[in-house]
Amino acid sequence: MTAGGAPRPTILIIEDDETIRETLTQILEDEGYVAVAAADGRLALSYLETCETAPNLIMLDLMMPTMSGLEFHAELRRDARYGTTPVLLVSADATVSEKARGIAHVAALKKPFDVDMLLATVGKLCPRAT
Amino acid sequence: MRRATTPDLEEEPRSREARVRRLAQAFVTDEAMAALRHDLLSHLTGIGTVTYLLRKHVDDGELPATEPVKPPRERRGGDLLRMIKEQVTAATSKLQRRMIGAPDRAVSEAPLAACAARARASLLNAEGVVVTLTGDDDGARMGGRLPLIAAANDVEVEIAMGCLLENAIEAVSSEHGDCEASPGSSKRDVRVTLERVTSAGDEPEVAFVVEDGGAGFDEGASARAFDAFYTTKKGHLGLGLTVARRIAQRWGGSVVIEGGGPGAHRVALRLPALPPSRRSLP
Structure with a gap:
């Protein structure tokens, strides 16, 4: 809960790079979010099937082993609970913005990103209670 | 018209x-x-x-x-x-x-001789390099001996063979021709032999063995030959043996540098032989 009593927004981070995953988790926690991290799409789907609190935002790497970000996104949208959950694609793919364009509830950020810009984007997609 | x-x-x-x-x-x-x-x-x-x-x-x-x-x-x-x-x-x-x-959808029959012939034909031979191909593949017509057919996809086998052949041709071509010929070999020769062999587990295998007249692998090169991006040739990627081994392993086979030690110049692509029961011969 925030100081005002409102629940902290939850962000699910799906990222195969351990360093990025761990540091993003810590950065978002420091910023007042609840951050949950998964190393790949399958683990994230398992989490989403059973989680008590649905995430307010999903940060999704595109190029991952086991299941690509886009494959995960397709699976995610099959579940009505997550039909409109905002997704932020975060990828080294130079065409990530084009890939996000035209997909509802999806935004994109290219790696390497500036963390301040990341936080600003996250703040727009997932405002913290004040 | x-x-x-x-x-x-x-x-x-x-x-x-x-x-x-x-x-x-x-x-x-x-x-x-x-x-x-x-x-x-x-x-x-x-x-x-x-x-x-x-x-x-x-x-x-x-x-x-x-x-x-x-x-x-x-x-x-x-x-x-x-x-x-x-x-x-x-x-x-x-x-x-x-x-x-x-x-699971691949055709799992690779006649070695046909694959080897296509692999050789697809390569532009360097001037003066002679590639000879020997082996009794046509066993069905030779006293009932079983032909050399691998239980693998023929196009993949051809790619793997092409990687091995390309290495050997380059080893003896003029561009890299400052090497010493190995004993008993002509400097410009690449010899390919198709053989029946037996795996360490006593399973029947077929082999595509490439031997060249180059200096062969030295000890360091032998140890690193299958490392991706390892090459001793300027301007080369160093992926040939990596790809060949990957394809061989995919079908339960291997690529081995025979002789092992310094000067080894025989490389063999070994693949499981197609079991007789699966051979569709006339």
């Missing part, structure tokens, strides 16, 4: 296979380069997030009791090659899936 043409039975398959080879090489190269680029950008992102956290801790006037992240791992240096290898393996798997078909 339709023009009558004489079908060229030789030309079309040659150009098709050569095209497959070129596409395969381009695909592997592109994938490897994309993997390196992806890795670099991921590392830069990691550097950015780590420095952001460290700066924040300093700005807040507090140093973390424990390091904010795990210390830079070995992969920053030594593991990079492993990561590249993994990416190359993934790239070659994609290549096989995309261009050759998934394993």
Whole structure:
């Protein structure tokens, strides 16, 4: 809960790079979010099937082993609970913005990103209670 | 008006296979380069997030009791090659899936002689290099001996053979011709032998053995010959043996440098022989 009593927004981070995953988790926690991290799409789907609190935002790497970000996104949208959950694609793919364009509830950020810009984007997609 | 043409039975398959080879090489190269680029950008992102956290801790006037992240791992240096290898393996798997078909749909009969002939035909021989091909593949007509057929996809086998042949041809071509001929060999010879062999587990295998008249592998090169991006030739990618071994392993086989020690110049692609019960011979 925030100081005002409102629940902290939850962000699910799906990222195969351990360093990025761990540091993003810590950065978002420091910023007042609840951050949950998964190393790949399958683990994230398992989490989403059973989680008590649905995430307010999903940060999704595109190029991952086991299941690509886009494959995960397709699976995610099959579940009505997550039909409109905002997704932020975060990828080294130079065409990530084009890939996000035209997909509802999806935004994109290219790696390497500036963390301040990341936080600003996250703040727009997932405002913290004040 | 339709023009009558004489079908060229030789030309079309040659150009098709050569095209497959070129596409395969381009695909592997592109994938490897994309993997390196992806890795670099991921590392830069990691550097950015780590420095952001460290700066924040300093700005807040507090140093973390424990390091904010795990210390830079070995992969920053030594593991990079492993990561590249993994990416190359993934790239070659994609290549096989995309261009050759998934394993469960692949045709699992590879007549060695036909594959070897196509692999040889698809390569532009360097001037003066003679590639001789020997082996009693046509066993069905030779006293009932079983032909040399591998339980593998023929196009993949041809690609693997092409990698081995290309290495051997380059080893004795004029570009790299300053090597010493091995004892008993002509400097410009590449000899290919198709053989029946037995695996360490006593299973019947068929082998495509390439022997060249070059200087062979020295001890260091033998140890690293299958490492992705390892090459002793300027301007080469160093993926040939990696791809060949990957294909062989996919079908339960192997690629081995025979003789092992300094000067070894025989490389064998060994694959499980197709069980007689599965052979569809007349």
